[in-house]
Amino acid sequence: MNKLINPQRAKDVYKQCFQENFERLHRYAFTLLQDNEEARDVVQLAFVKLWQKQEEINLEGAGRAYLYTTVQRECYNIFRSKKVRKNYASAVHATHAEEYTDDRLESRELSNRIQAAIDALPPKCREVFCKSRFEDKKYAEIAAELNISVKTVEVQMSKALKVMREQLGDLIPISIILIAYFK
Structure with a gap:
């Protein structure tokens, strides 16, 4: 006191x-x-x-x-x-925005590289590949639709996957790309 x-x-x-x-x-x-x-x-x-x-x-x-x-x-x-x-x-927001932008750019770059690899396929091979991966068609359905044998579809798919693997091998394994991107 x-x-x-x-x-x-x-x-x-x-x-x-x-x-x-x-x-x-x-x-x-x-x-x-x-x-x-x-x-x-x-x-x-x-x-x-x-x-x-x-x-x-x-x-x-x-x-x-x-x-x-x-x-x-x-x-x-x-x-x-x-x-x-x-x-x-503000700093946290800027960091997250930057990370989001970076992720979107990486995703866009990956999509562009995959699309370029698809575009590099021969026309018949690209058509078989797209029907299989984008339209979820089975090999027998593709063969019937294109009036080719199932064995030809298998060969075209094998060729497409080989080209994709060669062009995109530096990124990540092709099986992961194809599963993540196309499904």
Whole structure:
């Protein structure tokens, strides 16, 4: 307790300080923060800190100045905290956007390479391959539709997969590409 006044007197002075200054401090904090609840919290925190430091601060003389200084500092701390959070959120958003863009570019590049490999197939081979992979047709269905033997379909598919493997082998195994891309 403040050595100049007794404990009961300190409580009375504190209570009077609270009643005289709370609304003014709240308005001050509100003008800085533009948020009623945050302003109220800041003022309450200032009064708590004042009570905790009552042995060091003369409540009657310096209490009001201490409260205004504390409110101002706490408001600035809130500004800094919001700025840090906003910068962090922006950085996280930018990172995710960059990763998403990178993933989309890689996906587009992969699609372009696969399409180029398909386009490089001989016409009949490409037709058999596309019917098998894009239209989900069985070899017998392709053979009947194109009026060729099932063995010819097998040979054309084998040829197509060999060309695809050669052109796309540096990426990932052709079986994974064909499963992931075409199914």
